[in-house]
Amino acid sequence: xxxxxxxxGFLGREAFAGLRAGGVGCITATLGFWEGAVEALDAxxxxxxxxxxxxxxxxxxxxxxxxxxxxxxxxxxxxxxxxNASIFEGRIRFVELFAELGVRVVQLTYNNQNELGGSCxxxxxxxxxxxxxxxxxxxxxxxxxxxxxxxxxxxxLDVLRQSERPVAVTHxxxxxxxxxxxxxxxxxxxxxxxxxxxxxxxxHRHLAGERAAxxxxxxxxMVKRTVEIAGIDHVGIGxxxxxxxxxxxxxxxxxxxxxxxxxxxxxxxxxxxxxxxxDWLRELREFAALPEALGRAGFTAAEVDKLTHxxxxxxxxxxxxxx
Amino acid sequence: xxxxxxxxGFLGREAFAGLRAGGVGCITATLGFWEGAVEALDAxxxxxxxxxxxxxxxxxxxxxxxxxxxxxxxxxxxxxxxxNASIFEGRIRFVELFAELGVRVVQLTYNNQNELGGSCxxxxxxxxxxxxxxxxxxxxxxxxxxxxxxxxxxxxLDVLRQSERPVAVTHxxxxxxxxxxxxxxxxxxxxxxxxxxxxxxxxHRHLAGERAAxxxxxxxxMVKRTVEIAGIDHVGIGxxxxxxxxxxxxxxxxxxxxxxxxxxxxxxxxxxxxxxxxDWLRELREFAALPEALGRAGFTAAEVDKLTHxxxxxxxxxxxxxx
Numbered sequence: 245x246x247x248x249x250x251x252x253g254f255l256g257r258e259a260f261a262g263l264r265a266g267g268v269g270c271i272t273a274t275l276g277f278w279e280g281a282v283e284a285l286d287a288x289x290x291x292x293x294x295x296x297x298x299x300x301x302x303x304x305x306x307x308x309x310x311x312x313x314x315x316x317x318x319x320x321x322x323x324x325x326x327x328n329a330s331i332f333e334g335r336i337r338f339v340e341l342f343a344e345l346g347v348r349v350v351q352l353t354y355n356n357q358n359e360l361g362g363s364c365x366x367x368x369x370x371x372x373x374x375x376x377x378x379x380x381x382x383x384x385x386x387x388x389x390x391x392x393x394x395x396x397x398x399x400x401l402d403v404l405r406q407s408e409r410p411v412a413v414t415h416x417x418x419x420x421x422x423x424x425x426x427x428x429x430x431x432x433x434x435x436x437x438x439x440x441x442x443x444x445x446x447x448h449r450h451l452a453g454e455r456a457a458x459x460x461x462x463x464x465x466m467v468k469r470t471v472e473i474a475g476i477d478h479v480g481i482g483x484x485x486x487x488x489x490x491x492x493x494x495x496x497x498x499x500x501x502x503x504x505x506x507x508x509x510x511x512x513x514x515x516x517x518x519x520x521x522x523d524w525l526r527e528l529r530e531f532a533a534l535p536e537a538l539g540r541a542g543f544t545a546a547e548v549d550k551l552t553h554x555x556x557x558x559x560x561x562x563x564x565x566x567x
Numbered sequence: 568x569x570x571x572x573x574x575x576g577f578l579g580r581e582a583f584a585g586l587r588a589g590g591v592g593c594i595t596a597t598l599g600f601w602e603g604a605v606e607a608l609d610a611x612x613x614x615x616x617x618x619x620x621x622x623x624x625x626x627x628x629x630x631x632x633x634x635x636x637x638x639x640x641x642x643x644x645x646x647x648x649x650x651n652a653s654i655f656e657g658r659i660r661f662v663e664l665f666a667e668l669g670v671r672v673v674q675l676t677y678n679n680q681n682e683l684g685g686s687c688x689x690x691x692x693x694x695x696x697x698x699x700x701x702x703x704x705x706x707x708x709x710x711x712x713x714x715x716x717x718x719x720x721x722x723x724l725d726v727l728r729q730s731e732r733p734v735a736v737t738h739x740x741x742x743x744x745x746x747x748x749x750x751x752x753x754x755x756x757x758x759x760x761x762x763x764x765x766x767x768x769x770x771h772r773h774l775a776g777e778r779a780a781x782x783x784x785x786x787x788x789m790v791k792r793t794v795e796i797a798g799i800d801h802v803g804i805g806x807x808x809x810x811x812x813x814x815x816x817x818x819x820x821x822x823x824x825x826x827x828x829x830x831x832x833x834x835x836x837x838x839x840x841x842x843x844x845x846d847w848l849r850e851l852r853e854f855a856a857l858p859e860a861l862g863r864a865g866f867t868a869a870e871v872d873k874l875t876h877x878x879x880x881x882x883x884x885x886x887x888x889x890x
Contacts, residue, residue: 280656333603334653335824357696358682359825368693373680375825501658502682502698 245269245315246531247556249414249444249482250325250393253489255294259528260301260320266531269315269553270305272323272349272414276331278500281338284331288345291324306346308561323560325349325414327394329360329379336378343386348564349414350383351391352376352399355509356502361399364425369396372403384408389563392436393426393482400432409563410440415482417446418470422453426510430473437478440562442555444482445470449519450510451484460524460533464541467551476547480555481534485521494518568592568638569854570879572737572767572805573648573716576812578617582851583624583643589854592638592876593628595646595672595737595805599654601823604661607654611668614647629669631884646883648672648737650717652683652702659701666709671887672737673706674714675699675722678832679825684722687748692719695726707731712886715759716749716805723755732886733763738805740769741793745776749833753796760801763885765878767805768793772842773833774807783847783856787864790874799870803878804857808844817841 246267252274275287295304305311305321314321324347332338353363360376362369380403383390390411392400403411413436419427433443445467449457456463471479498509508516524530538548569590575597598610618627628634628644637644647670655661676686683699685692695703703726706713713734715723726734736759742750756766768790772780779786794802821832831839847853861871
């Protein structure tokens, strides 16, 4: 069974069938990037309707136990996630409400600084703010997993010091493997591991680099390198695989409402557009090759289990149980 | 004529009569502290209704010319202001809309970091963010005066480097006179002056200190000290005089929706409550003593004119004209 720490875009019946054919039993789905509270409620409600329509292929999960049960029934368990704490709209009391409505993963900042902390794309990062400290405490209490994937390094280190529950980098890689503002320093990965957290290795072309995007073997080498840094208990999969996003949706992910100008997000002027998935993940059923490829890279069967699902499930149990 | 760079609270007919009796011809009124866009629209609309009811004592002003005309007619000109760029809700395109609806002064951050920059009460300040840079450019273009009063030092210095229009510290004092996180370093005041800006000296008890709050003479000494730092063309009045605020409104100003815990804002555990106005400003008609007291402190008549209204009007002309 594979647990994928982050996927985004529109997943229809075909996508869920593809994921199941690939052995994927759980994904964290991105329900929003720049959204405020009402838009986030809209997205939660829309996914509830999707779940009613696609009841035979997926279900929304609220706990590690529910993930196991849904995956065990041959469907995909979806953990609702947001890539921005903008959904709380600066209100400490909204954290509890979104937790109760089933939101399980929230990234503290997306591409820009917000009222909680700094982002990996800002020139500087002042660390976790006064409100940020309140939200970390409240997410701990209400059982929402804190995601640091796009968060700035200093804010991330502050979170790792303060959080009473382990946290996640759902989709990124080691910056020592591919230098990119979105990837994480060895120091951060070690601190994440020391705090019991998990990093989901990304298959996203910008984050994994062309070599690891071109071959599953090279990507598994990258996972191995990440395990050397963070340890076998602290690495998982977080492909950042997209589904059916239009150029307009890509623009929304990058520019939201914060600029009238062009922003390339994780891309660049040289690579401005929507990037295709990794060559070995063009079809979702290709997920199925992953466990064996990790084995060929030298991991034991028990280690492959940790990397493909065990570490995520341990983290989900530790965080969601705190509700 | 006196122009006051900041007052807050509920001003009824009596307050406006008191201000006129004190020779005050213009105030910037605070319409909000933590509000989002819709709440800000509510406040703008409410003040339009106030202006319809109290048409004989005040009017909303959109330009330096309108300030002069309204004050010349024996009424108080009110410039609508907000103490937080939260009113834009992260949307660059909202700046233009609020400008068009008459908002003339917006503080980039209130007491907490937001998506634009750092606040004076945060442990650290990373400077103006990516969105902050966009908003400064847009406020310049649309003719909204940038207020740095509660903004962190590093963000403020970034603004002073970037802004193509002079900016304001509407209500604060020199930190070298009273050490308080809300007061401004000599370096910042000199940079503000070099960029053509104005600081409004505050009569607020926490910011002016007990001595300057106890005597108008001591407060005028503080103004003199501020002029020594920033220069005679860059100092004005920004009392931060409140009107009819309840304890509940004080709690809103301090805690908004960002914490369930106690926060004292500019106060402290030792001085937790709503502070009374400066001893020499308990009644609004006492503003009338200010010009003469500045004269007794050694300022010439022309200098007193600059301090009491000339510098603010010059700034308003320079900023609002850019629309």
